Amino acid sequence: MAMFKTLFAAVGAASIASAVPLESRQVIPNYPPNELSTGFRLVVNVTDPATDLTPSVDGWELQGIHTGAGFNDAALTSEKGQIFYHNGTAAEIRFGEGSILSDGGSPPFPFGIYVQGEDQFDATYPAEHDVSINVGSGTIGVSLLSFPDPYFYLTAHATGTFVACPRTVPYYNQEFIVVRFAYDTFDPDTALPVHNVPEGCTAITLIPECDVLPELPEGSLSSHEYAAESKCYKDVSAINWPEYGP
Numbered sequence: 001m002a003m004f005k006t007l008f009a010a011v012g013a014a015s016i017a018s019a020v021p022l023e024s025r026q027v028i029p030n031y032p033p034n035e036l037s038t039g040f041r042l043v044v045n046v047t048d049p050a051t052d053l054t055p056s057v058d059g060w061e062l063q064g065i066h067t068g069a070g071f072n073d074a075a076l077t078s079e080k081g082q083i084f085y086h087n088g089t090a091a092e093i094r095f096g097e098g099s100i101l102s103d104g105g106s107p108p109f110p111f112g113i114y115v116q117g118e119d120q121f122d123a124t125y126p127a128e129h130d131v132s133i134n135v136g137s138g139t140i141g142v143s144l145l146s147f148p149d150p151y152f153y154l155t156a157h158a159t160g161t162f163v164a165c166p167r168t169v170p171y172y173n174q175e176f177i178v179v180r181f182a183y184d185t186f187d188p189d190t191a192l193p194v195h196n197v198p199e200g201c202t203a204i205t206l207i208p209e210c211d212v213l214p215e216l217p218e219g220s221l222s223s224h225e226y227a228a229e230s231k232c233y234k235d236v237s238a239i240n241w242p243e244y245g246p
């Protein structure tokens, strides 16, 4: 019995030693430094540069485009995008039950980021799930929660990825780079989820860049009482990703 134990221990130690290459022991987790701010803009990081659009949308920012009273489609701009904040009580934020808001209109109203569910589809592109920025609370669970990932970015509380796509927006009958949510599909061979990026689109993350949340004027219908402090980056485009990891 004692011998078996020793043998197992020795085999165990040997296989661990051979499984861990020498260099990886020296890798210390290293992440881009973040700051805290209630206000932030959402900056595009193209996660698979080989599939980037032409021109590149890396570094572009999220900006709603008006599509009707209280309705905006989520689009990207090469200029500065709109300012958002993470709304919710401390517990709601912690458990990913807050939402992402922006103020719009006069007097200012809250607008929330809405992500269509897996069973909801865009009216013009019925295979795609729309993202919009409309009057209201937004989709609960759309948040900056990133656990267990050490980076902070927008998540939809679902397995999938945001994507940027050139699409015709019927209200303008004109093409914009819009944001959609692509739910992962399940690969039965590997038992792993796989990204399901629609034709002509590129997968993106939307990363918070710290900004100043403007004060609300007297008589606003928005409130910043539950605007949480968010972890954000000073300059998203300046982050040199290969420097960070593992």
Ligand SMILES: *[C@@H]1O[C@H](CO)[C@@H](O)[C@H](O)[C@H]1NC(C)=O
Pocket (backbone or CB within 6 Å): 045, 046, 047, 048, 049, 151, 152, 153, 205, 241, 242
């Ligand atoms: C940003 O994009 C790069 C590829 O350009 C990728 O390596 C990195 O993981 C991405 N970071 C996040 C947080 O999406």
Ligand SMILES: *[C@@H]1O[C@H](CO)[C@@H](O)[C@H](O)[C@H]1NC(C)=O
Pocket (backbone or CB within 6 Å): 087, 088, 089, 092, 101, 110, 136, 137, 138, 226
């Ligand atoms: C912001 O969060 C608070 C706390 O949960 C909630 O009462 C309020 O309705 C939220 N605001 C909006 C516009 O959803």
